[in-house]
Amino acid sequence: MTTIKDQVAVEATIAERAWTAAFGSLMAAVAVCFPRRDSRMLGRAMTQGMLMELERRNCWTLAQALGRDGPYRLQHFLSRGAWNHDLARDHLAAWTAGELADDEAVLVVDETGDEKSSTDCVGASHQYSGALGGVGLCQVAVHLTYASVHGHALIDRQLYLPAAWAEDEERRLLRHVPDEITFATKPQLAAAMLHRARELGLAARWFTGDEVYGGLELRRTARTLGFDYALAVKADHRATTAVGRFAATQLAAKIPARAWMRLRTGNGTKGDRHYDWALIDVLPDDTPAGQDAATAGHAFLVVRRHRYTRELSFYRCHSAAPVSLTTLVNIICTRWKIEEDFQGAKGLAGLDQGQVTGWTSWMRWSLISLFAAAILAVTYARTRTADGAGHGLELAPASGRELLAILRITALPQPRRDRDHILHWSAWRRHHQHQATEAHRRWNNITAAAAT
Incomplete structure (x- = not known):
């Protein structure tokens, strides 16, 4: 008779094999991006280190955990090492999409902020971040998730440079921002990632995101690239119907009571979540140049209503083929997968813990974190598929x-x-902390003398 402990032991064996296969597969896929063996091996070690049980992840703690005498090799690997992180990013996206492939997959875009203590970090500025719950000193980056019936994982990211930061030549030089990188809005960064996804040939049909990404230009870009979309829009968004042009709230007020449909949109610790939904046919306003608007697909405004508060949310949708309200609701709800990916990448793979300040270092630290998170996501998908849910035991997934x-x-x-290793690192840290303290004291003395 199978017991709960036996089942967990079986799952642990499956997970170990799935991890080994996924880790080896991704490392083989990105090996071409590392021209030297030492950088390739260091990339493998850092990817594993990101998932070790550490209180904090940065070059110091990773170097200690990996058995190195100091962090210098890791710091060089991130800032000046000879490897192609842009090519590695593309291989990561192609590998993840291949492992989780589904022609109906959804590309989800959203941004997240990482709190910083200084504006010395590339892109760090006082700006709004939902992760911080308001305005704070932080870096903000736009990310792209690949989500399918098999699983989901982050596959791309773009660091957002506020306009004042992007135009500051001194800060750009200090943080080694490439000359070709200029100010771009968050929707423009999302569009760049959509272009890359299409060029890589990722198997995906849909694109979704919140209100930040519901503007006309990004919707037109999605259609130009052949993606159907379901994007949140603001309450004052205006849409054209067969009888005129109205604000989203005006259209919602005209929906008959019988036109609302109650659908389950997920489940939580307190049970299933249900909302009321309605579908309104509208005329497309984002038809790409050269396409006939009359034959270019189907455009909708989807309205979501909270069962108790009656609060409304609105989503602009387009599909090349006829599609049901249930399908659109599923796509809209897939948007929350990226929040799970943020939590996993930050909480389990150190995405927000790098303490790096330069452009290249940020790109590489975030990429290594995405490596680790993607391998974990694929392992999770393979483990879930292999063990199934037919054991009949009182055991949550x-x-x-x-x-x-x-x-x-x-x-x-x-x-x-x-x-010996712990004592070596204790001495190393205390020595460098002493040097930093003395450097700050000397600098303070110099500035105090200059002021008098």
Whole structure:
């Protein structure tokens, strides 16, 4: 008779094999991006290190966990090492989409902020971030998730440079921002990632995002690239119907009571979540040049209503083929997958912990974190497929965090923690902290003398 412990042991074996296969597969896919063996091996080690059980992840803690005498090799790897992180990004996207492939897959875009203590970090500025819950000193980056019935993972990212930051030549030089990088809005960054996804031939049909990405230009770009979309828009968004042009709230007020449909949109700890939904046919306003608007597909405004508060949300949608309200609701709800990916990449793979300040270092740290998160996502998908849910035991599915806890004792290398190594790093840290303190004291004395 199979017990709960036996089942967990079986799942642990499956997870270990799935991790080993996924890790080897991705590292083989990106190997061409590392021209030297030492950089290729360091990339492998850092990817594993991102998922080790550490209180904090940065070059110091990773170097210590990986058994190195100092962080210099890792710092060089991130800032000046000879490897192509843009090509590696493309290989990561192609590999992830291949592992989770689905012709009906959804590309989800959203931004997230990482709090910073200084404007010395590339792109750091006082700006709004939903992750911070308001305006704060942070970096903001736009990310793209690939989501299918098999799983989901982040596959691309673009660092957002506020206009004042992007125009500051001194800060650009100090942080080694390439000359070709100029100010771009968040929708423009999303459009660049959509172009890359199409050029890579990723199997995906849909594109979705929140209100930031519901503007006309990005919707037109999506259609030009052949993506159907379901994008949130603001309440004052105006749409044209067969009888005139109205604001979204005006159209919602005209919906008959019988036209609303209650649909389940997910489940939480308190049970299933339900909302009321309605579908309104509208005329497309984003037809690309050269296409006939009359034969270019189907445009809709989808309205969501909270069951109790009656709060309304609006979504502009377009599909080349006829599509049901249920399908559109599923696409709209897929948008929340990227929030799960942010939580996983930050909480499990150190996406927001890098303490890097330069452009190249940020690009490479975020990419290594995405490597780790993508391998974990694919491992999770393979494990879930292999073990199924037919064991009949009172056992909840393992979460990503639970899966990682198992992998840390079965597949991932253990952080080095022997006595001599710990003492070496204690001495190293204290010495460098002393040097930093003395440097600050000397600088303060110089500036105080100059002021008098």
